């Protein structure tokens with residue numbers, strides 16, 4: 369039985385989901401899990417005697433121009449390492465969590481090993497900002513073990529930050545108890561979707577990198593040939609531009625903007641096709657969530673997406689911005705039930721084999737055990 373500290377961004381986002389689900393699954397196996405975060409991780413739904421939550425509180429003293437969150441986190445990490453005698457402190461995101469963990473390791477008396485998981489935006493966005501380049505590189509090089517969620521992210525990290533240290537690939541996973549296709553009669557109707565409408569779905573935080581306008585443009589080309597609706601889930605900076613764009617194209621009545629939603633697997637269960645047309649994506653957890661619900665996906669040829677979608681087997685890969693090809697593939701899938709059936713069952717099989725939670729959790733546990741030998 370290991371004692372494991374976990375730090376992640378507790379708000380909505382793939383990295384927070386992975387960190388929390390990982391903690392809950394390891395707790396089920398008898399490990400003791402200590403979440404050290406600024407807020408209760410939003411996916412932490414399980415009540416378990418093996419799961420503890422240590423909140424990082426930042427005092428607001430008038431003398432500080434900016435609240436020192438990073439130092440408060442490092443202090444809390446050091447306290448938990450010593451009080452709970454942690455074996456492992458697993459941080460998700462190098463910035464700033466790996467750096468805080470280094471400081472905590474220095475301050476603590478009890479010996480702990482630091483594992484850092486890279487999720488993407490810390491490298492693809494912050495890594496190119498010179499202010500943080502050295503800090504991120506230091507956090508990675510001084511971690512006892514580093515993992516990344518795709519081969520593409522490993523290569524990108526090594527190249528951009530000139531890192532020689534070994535970074536292992538541990539893919540993302542989904543909680544199979546939550547993500548499976550349900551038979552939900554009546555749900556389509558509740559959203560004003562006709563039973564015969566095909567449903568395309570996009571889920572993201574609507575950042576610029578997600579290219580949500582391409583999703584809408586692709587859908588526009590699809591709905592000219594196929595009776596369909598587009599369900600847009602999530603919220604973020606591009607949300608209102610996306611709504612405006614759908615209006616300009618005259619398809620506002622066919623695009624449902626649902627904002628942030630909790631029951632993603634219910635929405636996936638009424639969907640026929642997932643679109644993720646980002647310009648940067650280290651993995652694309654939403655694709656895997658779709659695959660687990662038997663929804664094939666069309667994704668772009670960037671980052672880790674081609675490691676998640678097998679072209680021609682579980683969906684299709686297109687170049688970023690190529691909405692013409694994306695739409696042509698979508699029409700193929702939506703008008704050919706046997707193709708759709710084949711892609712859907714392949715998607716489920718790959719989600720259950722290559723990305724099965726027990727396999728991935730096992731790989732993280734092996735990483736910890738290797739460090740503790």
Ligand code: GMT
Nearest residue numbers: 381382383487488489649650651652653
């Ligand atoms: O994509 C985002 O903006 C959110 C970010 C996060 O913190 O969750 O996602 C990153 O981590 C996910 C979990 O590993 C990956 O599935 C996403 O591909 C990755 N996003 C990017 O690389 C842009």
